[in-house]
Amino acid sequence: MARSDGARMSLAEHLVELRKRLLVSAVAIILAGVAGWFLADLVWAALSEPVLEIAEERDRNAEINYTSVSEAFDTKIAIALTLGIVLSAPVWLYQIWAYFVPALVAKEKKVVLGFLAAAVPLFFAGVFTGWMVLPNIVILLTGFAPEQSATLLTARVYLDFALKLVVAIGVGFVLPVFLVVLNVLGVLSAQAIIKGWRIAIVLIALFTAIATPAADVMSMILLAIPMIVLYYLAAGITWLHDRRAAKKTARLESDALAETGSDVG
Numbered sequence: 001m002a003r004s005d006g007a008r009m010s011l012a013e014h015l016v017e018l019r020k021r022l023l024v025s026a027v028a029i030i031l032a033g034v035a036g037w038f039l040a041d042l043v044w045a046a047l048s049e050p051v052l053e054i055a056e057e058r059d060r061n062a063e064i065n066y067t068s069v070s071e072a073f074d075t076k077i078a079i080a081l082t083l084g085i086v087l088s089a090p091v092w093l094y095q096i097w098a099y100f101v102p103a104l105v106a107k108e109k110k111v112v113l114g115f116l117a118a119a120v121p122l123f124f125a126g127v128f129t130g131w132m133v134l135p136n137i138v139i140l141l142t143g144f145a146p147e148q149s150a151t152l153l154t155a156r157v158y159l160d161f162a163l164k165l166v167v168a169i170g171v172g173f174v175l176p177v178f179l180v181v182l183n184v185l186g187v188l189s190a191q192a193i194i195k196g197w198r199i200a201i202v203l204i205a206l207f208t209a210i211a212t213p214a215a216d217v218m219s220m221i222l223l224a225i226p227m228i229v230l231y232y233l234a235a236g237i238t239w240l241h242d243r244r245a246a247k248k249t250a251r252l253e254s255d256a257l258a259e260t261g262s263d264v265g
Contacts, residue, residue, distance in 0.1 A: 021095040028091035029084040036083025040076045043083065047162050050138035054151055062142070062151035064158055075155050082163045086127055086170070090120050093174070119177045126173030130166035133222065137165070141218055165223065172207070172227040176234035183238035190238035200231050 048064055055062040066072050085092075097116050142151050182188040193200075204227045208220040 017099060021099045025088070025092040025095045028088040029081070031084075032087035033080045033084025036080040036087065037076070039083055040079040043079050044075065044159075047134075047159070050135040051151065051153060051158075053135070054139060054142055060147070060149070060151060062153075064153050064155050066155050071155055075159050078159055078163065082167060085167065086124075089123050089170075093119050093123065119174050122173045122177060123170045126170035127166055129173070129226070130169035133169075134162055134165060137218065137222060138162075168208070169223060169226070172204075172223065173230060175227070176230040179231075179234040180237050180241075183241060188238075190235065190242040193235045193238055197231070197235070201228060204228060204231070 051062050051064055054060060066075075093116060097113075145151060179188065179193055183190060183193065204224050205220070208223045208227070
C-alpha cells in the first residue's frame, strides 16, 4: 500500500495503521455499547414479543427460560454489545475504508467516500429489515411444533438466533457496496462479478449457514434471497459503469487519433 504522497508503507507502518483503526473502532463500539446497556431491557422486551404472541394466539405454553445464574446478565451484555456494533456502524465502516485511503489518489478517495455514504444507510436498512422479519420467522418456525407441545426457549440460544439474524442481514446489505467500490477502483470488472455468480451463491449460502442456527433452513433461505438480489443489483451497476468507462475510453482514443491525423496532415 502506498501513502497519498506516493511513498510505500512498510510492514511496520501497516501494522501501526491497522492497530490505530482497530482501536478507534473498538472505542466507538464500547462507548455505543454503554448507551446500549440502558436500551437493552427495551430491546429484550421487543425481542420477546414474538414468543409471547405464540402463547396468546395459539393458546400454547411459550416462554423464555434462564438456565444459569449468570444468563440474565450475559443476555444483557450481549444485547448491549450488539447495539454498540449497530450504533457505531458509521465509525467502524469509515475505519475500514480509511485504512485503504492512503493508497488512493484524490479522485478515488471521493469515490470511496461516496460509496461509504451508501454503506451506512444500507447497513441500517439491513438491520431494520432483519428486525421486521424476525417476529414472522420466529412464529413461522415454531409453528411446525405439534399443537399440544410447549415452546420453551433458552434465553441465550434465542438471543443468539435473533441477534445473528438481524446483524447478518445488515452486513449482507453492505457487501454489494464493496463489489461496486472495487469495480470503480478498477480492481474487479463487471464481467468477473457476473461470471462469478455461482461462486457468489455458494459463498452466500455459507454465510447464511454461519449466520443462522444449524438446521434452520427457512432462515437461511429468507436471508439468502435479499443478498442474492443485492448481488445481481451490484453486478448491474458495475456493468453500467464498465460500459460507460469503455465508451469514454473509446471516445478519448478516437479524439487522440483524430488529433494525430490532423497533426500529420
